[in-house]
Amino acid sequence: MMNSPKHQSFRRSLAWVSMVKHIRAAGGFSLPHCPACNTLFYPPQRFCPKCLNGHIEYQADTGVATVLSSTRLHVTFDETFETGAPVQVVNVRTDTGVTLFAFADEPFSPGCRVAVYLEGDEVEGAESLHARPLLSEIRGEKNDELE
Numbered sequence: 001m002m003n004s005p006k007h008q009s010f011r012r013s014l015a016w017v018s019m020v021k022h023i024r025a026a027g028g029f030s031l032p033h034c035p036a037c038n039t040l041f042y043p044p045q046r047f048c049p050k051c052l053n054g055h056i057e058y059q060a061d062t063g064v065a066t067v068l069s070s071t072r073l074h075v076t077f078d079e080t081f082e083t084g085a086p087v088q089v090v091n092v093r094t095d096t097g098v099t100l101f102a103f104a105d106e107p108f109s110p111g112c113r114v115a116v117y118l119e120g121d122e123v124e125g126a127e128s129l130h131a132r133p134l135l136s137e138i139r140g141e142k143n144d145e146l147e
């Protein structure tokens with residue numbers, strides 16, 4: 001089993017902190033959403049990357065995604081993640097069309113179906129996105145229902 005990154009609390013952007021607070025309050029997973037142009041996006045940021053609207057909301061999202069690529073990082077220039085190396089990182093596209101990176105406990109193959117979630121509730125500032133296999137993927141089923 002891969003090591004999990006040993007995060008330390010470090011400075012996060014205000015947009016990231018806002019997203020984490022929303023996810024914690026709402027439960028489940030959410031992505032930043034611009035109500036002016038109806039765009040979902042990631043990473044969280046102060047202004048909409050499409051229309052520059054400054055009023056950003058959050059939209060509940062299942063986090064269900066398809067793996068685009070997977071890699072193992074042995075060396076990182078970010079000391080936050082040094083103690084956990086090597087770490088598995090996947091690039092995924094959610095079913096709602098947002099592409100993002102997440103940590104993973106296993107080297108998923110491209111095309112695998114996963115669910116992205118926020119991990120690290122115990123230490124503020126140490127949260128990160130992780131991907132886990134869908135139960136249907138484990139069972140070898142084609143059904144993508146969340147367990």
Ligand SMILES: [Zn+2]
Pocket residue numbers: 034035036037038039048049050051052053
């Ligand atoms: Zn917008």
